[in-house]
Amino acid sequence: MSDIIAENVVVTINYTLRNDAGEVLDTSEGDEPLTYLQGFGNIVPGLENALEGKRVGDKVTVAVTPEEGYGEKDPEGLQVVPRDAFPEGATIEIGDNFTAELDDDEFVTLWVVGVEGDEVHVDTNHPLAGVTLNFEVEIVELRAAHANELAHGHPHGRDGHAHHH
Ligand code: ZN
Numbered sequence: 511m512s513d514i515i516a517e518n519v520v521v522t523i524n525y526t527l528r529n530d531a532g533e534v535l536d537t538s539e540g541d542e543p544l545t546y547l548q549g550f551g552n553i554v555p556g557l558e559n560a561l562e563g564k565r566v567g568d569k570v571t572v573a574v575t576p577e578e579g580y581g582e583k584d585p586e587g588l589q590v591v592p593r594d595a596f597p598e599g600a601t602i603e604i605g606d607n608f609t610a611e612l613d614d615d616e617f618v619t620l621w622v623v624g625v626e627g628d629e630v631h632v633d634t635n636h637p638l639a640g641v642t643l644n645f646e647v648e649i650v651e652l653r654a655a656h657a658n659e660l661a662h663g664h665p666h667g668r669d670g671h672a673h674h675h
Contacts, residue, residue: 512652517549520665522651528644550663574643583640
């Protein structure tokens with residue numbers, strides 16, 4: 511049985527995320543709760559650490575620093591990319607993200623922050639980089655992960671039977 515949150519446990523939570531100004535950045539309220547696999551970096555490290563050892567029904571309030579969240583903001587992250595560098599016919603909108611391959615076989619995620627004519631302004635910073643993440647979390651459900659979930663490093667839905675590509 512999985513009574514407490516530990517590595518290899520599939521965790522379902524309700525959560526609300528606010529910035530320091532108290533604005534709601536994201537919430538599961540009015541939506542499906544979030545299901546993730548503990549110990550696999552599915553969620554930011556600061557939240558994963560704060561939830562370790564908790565039980566169903568526990569409520570957790572935690573302020574996650576950028577260092578333990580989406581990182582500090584890199585001022586060098588802003589770049590301008592010609593639109594034709596993107597897949598043909600792709601709709602490109604603010605908030606979208608794309609994966610680009612660097613010269614050395616490494617991949618970087620680019621977030622679209624603006625589109626001006628034939629130029630797309632992208633940022634390597636996650637939109638929440640540099641932001642302190644104030645989470646309020648309630649633990650809804652815990653279960654042991656299935657072998658294929660552990661192999662994939664993520665849960666297959668709350669019940670473990672969701673299919674994906
Ligand atoms: Zn999978």
